Amino acid sequence: MPLHRPSQSPARAGKRSLFALTRAIARAVACAGALGCAARAHGAGLQDVHVGMGLPKPPYIMESGEAGLDYDIAKQALAAGGYKLVGQLLPQTRALAMLRGGQLDGMLSTNEGIGGQDYFTDTYIVYQNVATTLSSRHLDIRRIEDLANYSVAAFQSASMLLGERFRLVASKHQGYREYASQITQDKLLFMGRIDVVVGDHLIFRYFSGKLEAQIDGTQAVTQHRIFPESPRKAVFREARVRDGFNAGLKIIRANGTYDAIVKQYLGSAP
Template structure:
């Protein structure tokens, strides 16, 4: 009788111990699953629709980068700042990857992903100025305003022009380029036309955006990549990018912003 009682208590103790272990395992399981998705601090430049709508969690480039990162098993979190500052943040380890860059950017010892988007930059001037621009070197004779780090991203000929042109400036905010162009404060702006057209909606009460423009297609298309502090970030992003291209999700994102 006494031995049966002891056995009964032992069995209850054993079952309770197993149950506690299973409960502990089940509590840990969600954490273990989430641990497979690695947090990724992504640096995006300032507001430049339709590619990036700052602090709105949308945009052609934003959607591609964030979706590809998620498909690669990462948990991306967006950080916005001017491109010069983002490069410093990346080098200091304050962010993990930077968008809209490539090997020309002079970003230091970092890794680069596959190409995920292409911009087509042009030189733009008021047609009334009758400028003669046939090649990149011709910009040396004019005041020029471009986006930050254009001096690296647009090639060696462009960099030489920028370094020898005392009237060359780079500006973090695209909307300022629209104002300067239409007000005549600068001869030429260097930009992607989709961005320029978008910001016309925001400056039309400040400057006359109906003035005819002259476009000078002197630049090759610019392929952009992620710049990554660690190679594994680029590898996982590349996996996700390939997945959304194959599934058709990449095309769906492009169509979402086709109206801009």
């Protein structure tokens, strides 16, 4: 004989309906939250971070100020950490003054050599600085201290970024100059105005092909590898932005974005 199921009371049925409605609302809220997270992950609602980038130094920062090996890595690291990079092309010395005056949130491509109490990120890119000379000059440069014997054109803030030995040479050297625009270094070397250019080998190579027709940028050069690799960091006024950058950097290294950017500009991943 089939069991008899008593009919539910109106009160009990009402409780069940209220419970079902509550669960439906909870699911809807959770779904909305997930969609919000997904939107933020794709760039919606990211907080702007205004950053000084130096002047163009291809292939790291292109002339547009919106592309380059350095720029793209920093942009993607910030985005993965919840921030949007808003870059400004500025001489490094001006960018540093603006950072310390509260007019910028951060700077790219620097290190602790600039001093200050701001927050430095993990290393996100590595430059290789060299001393470049015209091969026809046959200059003997085997160590940093040998630069004291020659006139030198370096990139802006080199004396703060290239270590204590270089800082000491630069501070006592009357023939030492720094230039905000790095194409100027190439011009001076190929025109015979200075003996040595100090800067990244890729930047020098790029600008050698951008000189005026009357300057022979095809002359053979010798690159003296007297400097160690130069790890570069970003620096921010707020620790939370630094932390977001570092977290984002780990994400783009793990998911292949970092290597894809390097391959785009250099042809191979490290």
